[in-house]
Amino acid sequence: MKTKQLNHRYYFIIVLLSIGLFSCNENNNAPSWILTNGKILTVDNDFTIVEAMAIKDNCILGTGTTEEMLSLANTSTKVTDLKGQTVIPGLIDNHMHFVRASKHWYRMVRWDKITSRQEALEMVQKRAKKLPKDEWVIVMGGFIFDQFKDNSTLFTINELDSILPNQPLFIQEGYSRAFVNTAALKAAGLLNNKNPKHLESLKKNNGMILGRTQAMKILSNAIPEPSIKVWDESLTMAMDSLLRMGLTAVYDVGGNTVNLSFYESIKRFAANDALKIRFFYSLNEQNSASGSVEEIINELQNNRPNFKDLQNAQFGYGETVYRPMRARPFKVTDEDQEHFRNIVTTAIKNDWQIHEHSLQEEKVKTMLDNLEKVAESYPEMKDLRFTIAHTNGMSEESIQRAINLNMVFAVHSSSRLMSKKRYESGAKPPPIKKINKMGGIWGLGSDGTTVASPNPFHTIDWVISGRNIAGNKYMTQLVSREDALRAHTATNAYLLFREKDLGSLETGKRADFIVLNKDYMTIPNEEIKNLHSVLSVIDGKIVYASK
Numbered sequence: 001m002k003t004k005q006l007n008h009r010y011y012f013i014i015v016l017l018s019i020g021l022f023s024c025n026e027n028n029n030a031p032s033w034i035l036t037n038g039k040i041l042t043v044d045n046d047f048t049i050v051e052a053m054a055i056k057d058n059c060i061l062g063t064g065t066t067e068e069m070l071s072l073a074n075t076s077t078k079v080t081d082l083k084g085q086t087v088i089p090g091l092i093d094n095h096m097h098f099v100r101a102s103k104h105w106y107r108m109v110r111w112d113k114i115t116s117r118q119e120a121l122e123m124v125q126k127r128a129k130k131l132p133k134d135e136w137v138i139v140m141g142g143f144i145f146d147q148f149k150d151n152s153t154l155f156t157i158n159e160l161d162s163i164l165p166n167q168p169l170f171i172q173e174g175y176s177r178a179f180v181n182t183a184a185l186k187a188a189g190l191l192n193n194k195n196p197k198h199l200e201s202l203k204k205n206n207g208m209i210l211g212r213t214q215a216m217k218i219l220s221n222a223i224p225e226p227s228i229k230v231w232d233e234s235l236t237m238a239m240d241s242l243l244r245m246g247l248t249a250v251y252d253v254g255g256n257t258v259n260l261s262f263y264e265s266i267k268r269f270a271a272n273d274a275l276k277i278r279f280f281y282s283l284n285e286q287n288s289a290s291g292s293v294e295e296i297i298n299e300l301q302n303n304r305p306n307f308k309d310l311q312n313a314q315f316g317y318g319e320t321v322y323r324p325m326r327a328r329p330f331k332v333t334d335e336d337q338e339h340f341r342n343i344v345t346t347a348i349k350n351d352w353q354i355h356e357h358s359l360q361e362e363k364v365k366t367m368l369d370n371l372e373k374v375a376e377s378y379p380e381m382k383d384l385r386f387t388i389a390h391t392n393g394m395s396e397e398s399i400q401r402a403i404n405l406n407m408v409f410a411v412h413s414s415s416r417l418m419s420k421k422r423y424e425s426g427a428k429p430p431p432i433k434k435i436n437k438m439g440g441i442w443g444l445g446s447d448g449t450t451v452a453s454p455n456p457f458h459t460i461d462w463v464i465s466g467r468n469i470a471g472n473k474y475m476t477q478l479v480s481r482e483d484a485l486r487a488h489t490a491t492n493a494y495l496l497f498r499e500k501d502l503g504s505l506e507t508g509k510r511a512d513f514i515v516l517n518k519d520y521m522t523i524p525n526e527e528i529k530n531l532h533s534v535l536s537v538i539d540g541k542i543v544y545a546s547k
Ligand SMILES: [Zn+2]
Pocket: 319, 357, 358, 389, 390
């Protein structure tokens, strides 16, 4: 018995030693890399700004003055003079439909900050030239017509035919409608006599197709599936784009049309250690848990969230916990609320954080009623950082109730695409200023790419300036640059349960950082949206450098 105990103790010491070897606290050695003479925004609790940072392999060894850090160097230490450049922690997006976007990235055109229709359509022509002759070009959301200062009317089929006469073109605005050229109609088989009804309505609407119609389904399904090779190339392009934007980690939450096959490319990259960004993803009704309550409960019981892996990990359940709780107009039966509570209880028992889509106050209220009930019997729910996603229109009372349940607020920039018409009809952006003031823990994400830009500096611009994509000030819930940066870094690391390793530039954390093209803290508001990375580093390794 005694020997066994000793063995256990011995084993324990070995485990501790081996953790030490791989953790970031080993600071006996000289740094492998020192960055000097910079403006390094550490985003620690005090928002400390330092001159220099020392790195040992994948971890931060220390931060301080250039002199202090250089005193740690030995002959093999690489030294980079930042010459005053600004460094920030790698940005983390807490809610993106990334796998869906990465599938079509190679043929996608994005108008996230374009204000000229002419320029937007020229981008389509340029992209078409880079693709094979009959390949589809698509614009999958991320714009509103208000942003085109030269002409903000709807696209017509004649206009799109003149831009792209031979290649199929599909332009989707949010989820509500799409605009196509004749080549797309032809490729989708909508120009023949088999579909006279669709053709008639298309002609009447000048090539516009409304969302949730059969014609929309036929057209969306007509966009060809990329081959495995092309899909992998597309994922590489998507990851490189994110890195240039300053993102080093992303939390994928599934989404409409996503199924298990969408995760295959990511899996292939992960197996070959070739993922360029840190990729976290939820268990969601598309990638695993399906519709029925029993099936959802089974999935939650048969899988385990991964809280350890920093490169590729599934954890959290969302953004749709239970489909009937997304009813619009919001009306949910007592029976469905009971199902929701059962799902939540199972999630708690199996350590699943819940990340729930919430765009309406009535829904938030009903969700909180049910979560409070569950928390009475399962107070450990409060340790799981349950997350309210989007938060649009939340009242002060609901914010306080969510804070009492230790919930986290994931705020997204889809309201940056609010049109004049929607603004005038009373659409509500997320109450960030209130959440911030009331002491709520909140992080920024995009909800990209169909309803928002995936670019974190577009999101930050929106919460600092209040301006939408067309430059109109529709957002009054503004925050400081410091708060916005913390919400895109440290808070998101907390939301992802990775705050010990990610989210700020502090001794012992992973060396994930980006060097910016301009100084985030001092450039005029108007330039924030143009910020980008000139050097992205993950785990101490350069993963992107501008040419
Ligand atoms: Zn959502």
